[in-house]
Amino acid sequence: MWTFTIRRIFIMIPQILMLSIVIFILAKMMPGDALTGLIDPNIGPEVLEQQRERLGLNNPWYVQYYDWSTRALKGDLGQSFRYKMPVTDLINQRMVNTILLSILTLIFTYIIALPLGIISGRYNDTLADRMITGYTYLGFAAPLFIFALLMLFIFGFRIGWFPTGGSVAPGLTPGTLEYFLSKLRHLLLPSLSMALISVVGTVQYLRSEIIDIKQREFILTARSKGASESRVYNHHIFRNSLLPIAAFFGYEITFLISGTIFIENIFSYPGMGELFISSIRQRDTSVVTALVLLFGVASILGALLSDIILSIIDPRIRIK
Structure with a gap:
């Protein structure tokens, strides 16, 4: 497993490089730049050009990328033109809120999904299964932002x-x-x-796996040997049906990234998603570039996490 993990980490390096x-x-292809719309229109164009030259905005893109990437490796993601502060400090202020939102969402997701999936798969073709399946069809059809x-x-x-709106009531003392x-209420x-x-x-994943596994030969053998129904489901069916759920766990991070962008803006929740949209509107390219890079790295790490969890749960499919 360690060999597989190290190999996957080395594969991630060129992925992150190409992603960056x-x-x-793409950030440089956005219309305008960080100074567009933020400078007094009475200021002459020569002064505006001096500012662009000072900030390096007139340099070729590869020169700007080299300067940005070398600083990023040192933990310096640049300066926010809108907030007049380092991008790293700005993201750190918002990251805690986004992480809390993501963790609580994951907890609610599995608290709701596991019982529904087990009931729907164990008692398939019953009224309960039809109601749960109907809910999942509505969930697939409903856009997140409309539902929110x-x-x-x-x-x-x-x-x-x-x-x-907000993340905490004003006037309260932290701690x-x-x-x-x-x-918590927010x-x-x-x-x-x-x-x-x-x-x-x-x-849907859990339901399909349970229905498929409970018809396999080793389940029929376990029942023929006199194993109780609860033991069959708890030790054989449910354990094996968790494999695709474990593989899907890392990719939940990708959904959370896209979901928090909508959710935080709809609920005016001050996290990285809300910062991302506002930075696009203000053409704050340094913040946009840093956030998209973080979101992309999180998605790559989520794929790695899924592979590792899957190899731990089922050693038979572990890649050496």
Whole structure:
């Protein structure tokens, strides 16, 4: 397993290099630059050119990429033109909120998906299975941003059970119980909105695996030997059906990345997704480039994590 892991890590290096080049080029192809729309229109064009020259915006793209990549390797992702602060510090401020949102979403996803998938697969073709399958079909068809807007309207504005924006109530002292409860209350509605959509794939995977595995010969053999139904499901069917779920776990990170971008903007939640959209609007290319690179690296790491988890759960398919 260690050989496989090290080999996959070495494969990741050129992937990340190519990803960084593509992201940098696409960021430079955006209309305008960091100074567009942020400079007093009364300032002469010669002063504007001096600013671009000072910031290196007139250099060829490969020179700008080399300067950016060498600084990034040292932990310097540049300066935000909008916030007038280092990009690293700006991302660090938002990263905690996004990580908390992602973790809580994953917890809700598996708390909801595992029981639904087990019930649907074990009692397939029953009323319960049809209801769960119907829910998954609706989940596949419903766009995340539409569902999140509906959740915000009903439970935020109409009923008022949850806050409609922010990550914590103003005026609270960090570290206190009130601060923690307020933080949790602001997290519940965004994470539930994303989890209720993200569960549908996991439920369908688990249902299909359970239905397939319970018809295999080793399950029929276990039943013929007198094994109880609970033992058959807990020790044979459920354990083997977790293989695709384990493989799918790392790719959940990719969904969370795309999901948090929508969720954070809909719920005005100050995380990296909200920062990403606002930076695109403001043409803050240094922040956009750094965030897309982080999102891409997270997706690559998610694929690696899936392979490692799968090899741990089932040593028979472990790649040497």
